[in-house]
Amino acid sequence: MPENKLFELDELAEKVGEFIQYWGFKKVHGKLWCYLFLSKTPLDAQYFIDRLGISKALVSQSLTELKDYQVILEAGKSERKTLVYSANPNITDVIFGVLRSREKKLLCQIFSAYRLLNDLPKESLDQENLDIENIQRLGTMIRFAEKFLSGVLAFEKLDFRQWKTIFR
Numbered sequence: 001m002p003e004n005k006l007f008e009l010d011e012l013a014e015k016v017g018e019f020i021q022y023w024g025f026k027k028v029h030g031k032l033w034c035y036l037f038l039s040k041t042p043l044d045a046q047y048f049i050d051r052l053g054i055s056k057a058l059v060s061q062s063l064t065e066l067k068d069y070q071v072i073l074e075a076g077k078s079e080r081k082t083l084v085y086s087a088n089p090n091i092t093d094v095i096f097g098v099l100r101s102r103e104k105k106l107l108c109q110i111f112s113a114y115r116l117l118n119d120l121p122k123e124s125l126d127q128e129n130l131d132i133e134n135i136q137r138l139g140t141m142i143r144f145a146e147k148f149l150s151g152v153l154a155f156e157k158l159d160f161r162q163w164k165t166i167f168r
Contacts, residue, residue, distance in 0.1 A: 042075035042084035070097040
């Protein structure tokens with residue numbers, strides 16, 4: 001176990017994990033990110049194995065997933081020659097990366113499934129007692145969500161640094 005294990009730190013990591021889980025990620029993702037974000041130095045997989053008492057496989061898989069979403073970054077090697085990780089300091093990049101790689105993909109899958117249903121003959125829809133007008137409304141909502149997400153992602157290219165100075 002890591003020395004000087006603070007209950008308060010573990011409690012915070014637990015709550016961050018619960019919050020992240022609410023948004024569709026794994027609880028362990030939030031916990032790992034929290035420790036990395038708060039640490040002065042990059043951490044290796046063994047730290048999490050010891051701190052959380054979880055398997056090497058779970059830590060490895062979770063770190064890979066967080067790297068894939070660009071939530072964490074490889075930060076070199078430790079004195080023991082193990083990979084170390086740090087939290088991505090650019091929260092905006094993290095948010096846009098997740099929206100681009102996860103939410104956009106989910107919306108595309110929803111729209112594909114919608115089109116399959118929408119393309120069925122009216123008789124099939126009637127047989128299931130489905131409201132054709134509501135099917136059309138759902139399509140409109142999905143297209144709106146796609147446009148809204150595309151609009152949000154368009155902001156990724158904007159530079160808001162000047163705005164920060166105004167609102168400080």
